[in-house]
Amino acid sequence: MNINQLNKTVTIFADTGENIWTDPYVAQQMLAAHLNEQADGATRNKSFVEKSLKWLNEEFPAVDYPKILDLGCGPGIYAEKFLRAGYQVTGLDFSRTSIDYARQSAEEKGLEIDYICADYLMADWQEGRYDLIFMIYCDLGVLSHEGRKLILQKAAQALNPGGKLIFDVFTPEKYKEFTPTQTWQIEENSFWSAEPCLHLQRSKQYGRTYLDAHHLLYEQNQKTFYIWETVFTPEEVIEELRAEGFTKIEVYSNLAGDLWEADSDTACFVSAIK
Ligand SMILES: C[S@@+](CC[C@H](N)C(=O)[O-])C[C@H]1O[C@@H](n2cnc3c(N)ncnc32)[C@H](O)[C@@H]1O
Structure with a gap:
């Protein structure tokens, strides 16, 4: 990667082909974050x-x-808690690491959950099949915008x-204190990399959408992760x-059913066709 590549403006929602949920190393760190019950990492506490x-x-x-x-x-x-509460559950995720863990955990506990390892944008969800769909x-x-439209x-x-x-x-509300950052570190055995690498991080705002970019530079190769996140007012959703x-x-303010409050940093939607 040269300075011109690093300096060029990233197009909104650009995809490098590398993803924190599917990269074999980083996905292990995300799995650990899911399983940490104290933190709001990949799963809420x-x-x-x-x-x-x-x-x-x-x-x-x-x-x-x-x-x-x-x-x-x-x-x-x-998914496991839904099953124990009496629902029939299909879980869909494109992280092989997470789905392998989920299947093994369900098997060990004798829980019959239908896990599918697939991209939810591409997978066939089967028409008229579910009473509740969660994200x-x-x-x-x-x-x-196109991805959200497809999901809906x-x-x-x-x-x-x-x-x-x-x-x-x-x-x-989540980004009300946001300021763009650019940092670098040499690291190994970190969240991002097992091997020594130069880690360049940059965050940037595109209106209501934020980019958190991570470039990992190794002697022979490189990896770039773009993490995109858009925030919404309830009216926009x-x-x-x-x-x-x-x-x-x-x-609602959140997925625990708290009443909507304008200063909430999340909003939860329960919607039906008719
Ligand atoms: C923030 S985590 C939330 C996980 C889970 N809902 C929870 O709260 O414990 C987002 C999840 O979505 C999955 N994911 C992201 N993009 C996906 C896609 N295009 N297709 C399928 N799964 C995807 C990730 O692998 C990850 O497990």
Whole structure:
């Protein structure tokens, strides 16, 4: 990588082909983050997850909403708890590392969860099949406008009549203190790399979308990860939901059902077609 490559403007939602969830080394670090119950790393902390599941089980009980599709299920932290609460669960994730872990964990515990290792943008979700479709922990915001549109269209088709799409997003509150950064470090055995590398990091704002870029430079090769995240006001999400036919839309502050408050850094949406 030369200075011109580093200095060129990155097009919004550019994809380097390297991804923190699927890179064999970084995906192991993400799995560890999922399994850390104290932190809000890749999965929310344990007490939030429990509060969230309590609300979901009360509001959308398995007896009324038996079939769940958990998009971006990770290692199955929610999926296992949904199954134990009486739902039939399909978990879909493109991280081989997470799905392997999830399958092994379910097998050891005797839980029958249908795990699929696939990209949710490409996979066939099967029409009219689910009563609840989840996308938990603000994953819709990592997608481009076209990606989000596709997810909402696929969800509209995959829901049973009366079924609900439930997801959360980050709001502009999350980045209200944002300042662009550029840093470098030489590191090894770090979150990003087992081998010694020069790690260049840069963050940048594109309107409501933020880029967190990581370049790992090795003697012979390099890796570049772009992590994109878009934040939304509730009105912006409601407009995107309405465009795909969702009419009944409820807004909460988070996936634990707390009432919507304008200073919340997340917003949660429960929506149905009719
Ligand atoms: C922030 S984590 C949330 C995981 C899980 N929902 C939770 O809260 O424990 C996002 C998850 O989405 C998965 N993911 C991201 N993009 C994906 C895609 N295009 N197709 C399938 N899974 C994807 C990642 O592998 C990761 O497990």
